[in-house]
Amino acid sequence: xxxxxxxxxxxxxxxxxxxxxxxxxxxxxxxxxxxxxxxxxxxxxxxxxxxxxxxxxxxxxxxxxxxxxxxxxxxxxxxxxxxxxxxxxxxxxxxxxxxxxxxxxxxxxxxxxxxxxxxxxxxxxxxxxxxxxxxxxxxxxxxxxxxxxxxxxxxxxxxxxxxxxxxxxxxxxxxxxxxxxxxxxxxxxxxxxxxxxxxxxxxxxxxx
Amino acid sequence: xxxxxxxxxxxxxxxxxxxxxxxxxxxxxxxxxxxxxxxxxxxxxxxxxxxxxxxxxxxxxxxxxxxxxxxxxxxxxxxxxxxxxxxxxxxxxxxxxxxxxxxxxxxxxxxxxxxxxxxxxxxxxxxxxxxxxxxxxxxxxxxxxxxxxxxxxxxxxxxxxxxxxxxxxxxxxxxxxxxxxxxxxxxxxxxxxxxxxxxxxxxxxxxxxxxxxxxxxxxxxxxxxxxxxxxxxxxxxxxxxxxxxxxxxxxxxxxxxxxxxxxxxxxxxxxxxxxxxxxxxxxxxxxxxxxxxxxxxxxxxxxxxxxxxxxxxxxxxxxxxxxxxxxxxxxxxxxxxxxxxxxxxxxxxxxxxxxxxxxxxxxxxxxxxxxxxxxxxxxxxxxxxxxxxxxxxxxxxxxxxxxxxxxxxxxxxxxxxxxxxxxxxxxxxxxxxxxxxxxxxxxxxxxxxxxxxxxxxxxxxxxxxxxxxxxxxxxxxxxxxxxxxxxxxxxxxxxxxxxxxxxxxxxxxxxxxxxxxxxxxxxxxxxxxxxxxxxxxxxxxxxxxxxxxxxxxxxxxx
Numbered sequence: 001x002x003x004x005x006x007x008x009x010x011x012x013x014x015x016x017x018x019x020x021x022x023x024x025x026x027x028x029x030x031x032x033x034x035x036x037x038x039x040x041x042x043x044x045x046x047x048x049x050x051x052x053x054x055x056x057x058x059x060x061x062x063x064x065x066x067x068x069x070x071x072x073x074x075x076x077x078x079x080x081x082x083x084x085x086x087x088x089x090x091x092x093x094x095x096x097x098x099x100x101x102x103x104x105x106x107x108x109x110x111x112x113x114x115x116x117x118x119x120x121x122x123x124x125x126x127x128x129x130x131x132x133x134x135x136x137x138x139x140x141x142x143x144x145x146x147x148x149x150x151x152x153x154x155x156x157x158x159x160x161x162x163x164x165x166x167x168x169x170x171x172x173x174x175x176x177x178x179x180x181x182x183x184x185x186x187x188x189x190x191x192x193x194x195x196x197x198x199x200x201x202x203x204x205x206x207x208x
Numbered sequence: 209x210x211x212x213x214x215x216x217x218x219x220x221x222x223x224x225x226x227x228x229x230x231x232x233x234x235x236x237x238x239x240x241x242x243x244x245x246x247x248x249x250x251x252x253x254x255x256x257x258x259x260x261x262x263x264x265x266x267x268x269x270x271x272x273x274x275x276x277x278x279x280x281x282x283x284x285x286x287x288x289x290x291x292x293x294x295x296x297x298x299x300x301x302x303x304x305x306x307x308x309x310x311x312x313x314x315x316x317x318x319x320x321x322x323x324x325x326x327x328x329x330x331x332x333x334x335x336x337x338x339x340x341x342x343x344x345x346x347x348x349x350x351x352x353x354x355x356x357x358x359x360x361x362x363x364x365x366x367x368x369x370x371x372x373x374x375x376x377x378x379x380x381x382x383x384x385x386x387x388x389x390x391x392x393x394x395x396x397x398x399x400x401x402x403x404x405x406x407x408x409x410x411x412x413x414x415x416x417x418x419x420x421x422x423x424x425x426x427x428x429x430x431x432x433x434x435x436x437x438x439x440x441x442x443x444x445x446x447x448x449x450x451x452x453x454x455x456x457x458x459x460x461x462x463x464x465x466x467x468x469x470x471x472x473x474x475x476x477x478x479x480x481x482x483x484x485x486x487x488x489x490x491x492x493x494x495x496x497x498x499x500x501x502x503x504x505x506x507x508x509x510x511x512x513x514x515x516x517x518x519x520x521x522x523x524x525x526x527x528x529x530x531x532x533x534x535x536x537x538x539x540x541x542x543x544x545x546x547x548x549x550x551x552x553x554x555x556x557x558x559x560x561x562x563x564x565x566x567x568x569x570x571x572x573x574x575x576x577x578x579x580x581x582x583x584x585x586x587x588x589x590x591x592x593x594x595x596x597x598x599x600x601x602x603x604x605x606x607x608x609x610x611x612x613x614x615x616x617x618x619x620x621x622x623x624x625x626x627x628x629x630x631x632x633x634x635x636x637x638x639x640x641x642x643x644x645x646x647x648x649x650x651x652x653x654x655x656x657x658x659x660x661x662x663x664x665x666x667x668x669x670x671x672x673x674x675x676x677x678x679x680x681x682x683x684x685x686x687x688x689x690x691x692x693x694x695x696x697x698x699x700x701x702x703x704x705x706x707x708x709x710x711x712x713x714x715x716x717x718x719x720x721x722x723x724x725x726x727x728x729x730x731x732x733x734x735x736x737x738x739x740x741x742x743x744x745x746x747x748x749x750x751x752x753x754x755x756x757x758x759x760x761x762x763x764x765x766x
Contacts, residue, residue: 018735097524122246122329124369128446132368136481152247153229159365185215187359188435190366197215197359198493199486205499206211 007167009154014173016168019089019113020115021146022067027053066091066115073104089113094125098132101172108139113120115144116162121153127160134161134191137180151176155183161191209578210355210500212320219362220317223324227251228310235307246369250330252298252323253309256630258684262301262309263326264316266581268336268354268378269297273568273577278319280564281286286312291564293549293557295672296333296375297581298326302628311342324362329370331361331442336378339581341501342590344538348397348405348762350380352498353434356489360435367442371449372457374442375414382701387583389413389421389703390675392459393438405431411441412463413470415669419705420460423468425475431494435487440479441687444471481601504576504591514595525612528654529601532612534592541594545575547587547604548611548619552644555637556622556664557585566607574600583672586614617659617726618644625665625682626689632665634682634689639663639718646719647726656726659739660699675699677740678725680718691718695725695751696743707748710756724755 008017048071054074061063065082069092072079082088090111093103102108114133118126126145135138144164145157154165158180167173189196197203212220227247234244248255252263254714262278271279273607274277279299283291286308292300304312316322325332334354357376361367367374379386380397394410408427413422429437445459463471520527523594526557534543550556567587571579574596575589582588587609592600604610613619620643623629625636640663647653662676666683673679677692691713694706714723726739728751743751 011685015236106269121243123451124329124371125447125451126365127368128443131443150243152243153369156365156368158364172351179226183219183222183363185218186364186365187215187219188364190364195486198490201215203213203215203496206213 006167007171007173008164009167009177010144010164012177019064019066022057022059022065022071024049024053024057024068024071026038048058048082063087064089064112066113068092069096069101069104073100076104083110086112089115089142091115091117091144092115092129093119093125094129098129101138108133108137109141111141113142113144113164114139115146115164118145118147118149121148121150123165127156130160130162144155151179154179159186159190159192168174209272209351210267210497216320216359217317218326219548220320220322222314223251223322224310224317224584226312231307231310233372248306248309249328250325250368251313252326253306254327254630255306256302256628259303260306260309261624261628262304262312262323263294264299264301264323265320265326265333266298266321267358268334268340268351269338269580269582270351271579271581272319273571273579275321276564276568276571276579277321278321278560280317280568282312283564284561289562290558290560292555292624293559293581293585293587295583295585295623295670296326297335297338297583298333299581300369300624302624307403327373329372329374330368331370331374331376334358334361334376334378335391335583337381338542338580338588339385339454339535339590340380341503342539342542342544343381343385344535345382345538346380346538347382347399348380349501350378350395350397351501352494353395353397354430356493356498357434357438360487362637366439367446368448370442372400372454372459373452374445374459377436384699384701384703387672387675387699387703390672390699391422393441394422395434400428403441403648407431407434409437409441412460412468413673414458414460416458416670417455417667417669418458418460419674420464421703421705422460423463425468425472432489433483435489436482436485437479439473439482439487440475443478444474448474454538487642503669506539506542506591507593509539509593511540513541516594516597519598526598526601528650529605529610529612530597532616532654533610533614534597537591539591543592543594544596545589545592545597545600546582546611546614547589547609548613549586549609550613550619550644551611552613552618552648553606553641554638555624556620559587563607563609566603567609570600570603584619586619612650613653615658615660616653617647617656617722618653619660620644621660621662621676623664623670625663625671629670632670632682633667633684634691635667636663636665636671636680636682637717639680639682639691639715641650642715642719643722646723656729657754661722664698672699673697674705675703676706678722683712685712689715691715693721693725693755695748698740709748709752721755725751728754 005018057071064087066089072090143162144167167176230247233239254261286300287303334357374391374392376389377386378395379388390413396408409426410422411425420548449462450456470524533546575591580588620640623642626632661678662673663680664671664673675697681692693709697705697706
């Protein structure tokens with residue numbers, strides 16, 4: 001795949017990415033001592049970042065930027081004018097707390113883009129995060145998956161409320177597009193189609 | 209039983225197409241081993257010791273004769289002429305070729321079958337009681353709900369990549385036969401004080417490396433809310449279950465770490481947001497699915513059949529088979545029949561292609577064309593008239609499917625073990641065979657009476673060894689195969705996990721060890737006591753003394 005070609009899918013089309021991804025500088029590995037909001041349940045060994053990393057993160061001066069949750073939380077005042085201009089999107093890792101994102105902003109829908117980073121494609125937390133953002137927190141703007149994003153998970157991501165997917169750089173986004181249509185009539189209600197099949201279709205019993 | 213409409217059929221057909229392309233991409237090198245792994249696993253395909261193993265789904269253990277014939281044909285054409293009934297009531301093929309699997313799936317789809325989610329870190333095949341719909345002690349027939357759960361869990365987008373596998377069991381009887389306390393979620397149906405159907409929800413049970421019996425997360429749930437309540441439980445698990453260590457990733461570990469009260473609090477909090485959402489089951493949908501599980505067109509028969517009674521009186525072998533291998537039925541004049549897949553000296557749960565065809569024929573002739581694999585790895589014909597039992601017995605006996613050992617010591621539950629499975633620490637089938645040969649005297653077996661002996665080749669516990677009255681677990685010690693024995697496990701409402709007897713044994717010692725356990729039981733039992741009762745009354749110590757007392761002397765001699 002040529003490097004100049006975009007691997008970003010947005011609403012069933014391959015588009016050019018308008019957003020610059022902001023990442024934190026590498027720091028010493030700090031191992032997080034707890035998983036999720038479950039204070040009693042510890043030691044999942046996921047890394048977190050230091051205050052220095054957050055402070056030293058380089059933020060481009062212009063354009064639409066996608067910033068890490070921790071940077072957004074810590075440097076919100078500095079970013080406020082650009083937030084007001086619609087230039088701020090926020091991304092989080094699957095082990096970060098969605099509650100932190102929700103409480104960091106008065107109106108979640110003031111963010112034109114939220115992105116969830118999945119380090120390993122087998123990490124299904126991303127699906128619940130998508131569901132909660134759309135259903136619980138009523139987020140309506142673009143919701144993007146990036147990281148180890150492969151075509152065989154796309155159908156599930158779509159059903160969990162994602163409408164944008166940055167396909168891993170070594171894979172073809174064109175091929176991945178096809179998988180969004182793997183199943184024509186799913187059984188259960190989810191985010192994209194909230195009615196289960198029995199409320200969508202008049203299913204008649206088949207004669208015995 | 210349930211029949212597919214166009215929607216169900218489209219889903220399995222689209223699945224075949226999707227998996228065919230995934231296999232093509234894997235063979236073309238476009239998918240790495242690691243990327244293909246969850247895809248093939250969620251389609252039941254393991255890479256085994258000798259060849260791939262394909263696990264075909266038999267949802268809640270219901271098969272039609274047409275489906276069983278197809279399994280017979282597939283196992284003949286694509287495999288070595290036999291299949292294996294697993295403890296999740298599925299059918300496993302031990303020798304298919306990876307590149308043939310899409311074709312096998314296409315064939316299965318023609319008879320409304322698939323291999324969806326029979327493995328992998330997703331919601332697995334829902335299991336229930338093999339006597340659902342015919343058991344005299346049934347409160348609610350749970351099969352319609354099991355089918356609704358099957359559909360809801362099939363390609364559930366949010367729960368496609370859980371921390372670990374997830375198993376649901378449903379039970380609708382007074383005597384639990386579905387092991388609800390040994391599942392990630394167990395749904396126990398009962399009638400509440402207003403005589404309404406209610407569900408007791410168990411969570412966090414499981415065998416495997418860390419055997420734990422489940423806890424009740426909700427005492428009373430209305431059936432309409434089953435899907436949303438399960439969704440709340442599994443969402444809490446999906447977000448907070450451990451993903452850093454596969455051995456600590458089951459929901460039982462999360463439930464134990466949080467404590468059931470805190471876990472319940474989180475589930476209930478989650479549920480408040482989704483309760484009554486569109487996945488709430490409607491009366492109309494339950495009625496639609498229930499129509500497939502209505503009562504069979506039974507004949508009105510008397511309690512007794514003269515020809516049957518005289519056959520019992522004149523033929524002791526037939527009488528024994530009826531006593532051991534047939535079961536009470538709610539409909540007068542009918543019995544449920546267990547065809548034993550445990551002939552002595554053969555791999556427990558194995559069935560040949562020819563036998564599959566024969567059983568399918570008998571099902572058509574005697575039992576409304578339905579067959580049920582059980583988690584004890586036998587096949588059930590659920591609705592046989594008393595007057596048909598004798599001809600059925602003669603046919604089953606000629607086909608090697610009438611060993612009168614159901615519920616006895618040689619009706620061993622056994623995983624495929626080290627002969628096939630790449631996870632296993634030790635072989636399990638040869639141990640089962642050796643024990644069966646040690647007790648190959650039927651009169652002696654009857655004298656010993658009801659006894660469940662379960663064997664697993666590793667701590668993943670596919671052979672349910674923890675809940676065997678006698679459990680045998682294959683362990684690896686310095687690269688050689690050893691066997692640890694547990695005593696006093698039990699399935700059912702009064703379920704318990706077995707206690708380890710002591711240091712493990714070499715393979716050749718195992719028949720002798722079991723013999724010694726039986727000797728203690730025979731010596732100590734009261735007239736009415738089954739093996740498990742004696743173990744519960746006198747404890748493990750007398751068994752331990754008898755087994756290891758001699759062993760120590762032998763060691764001293766050597």
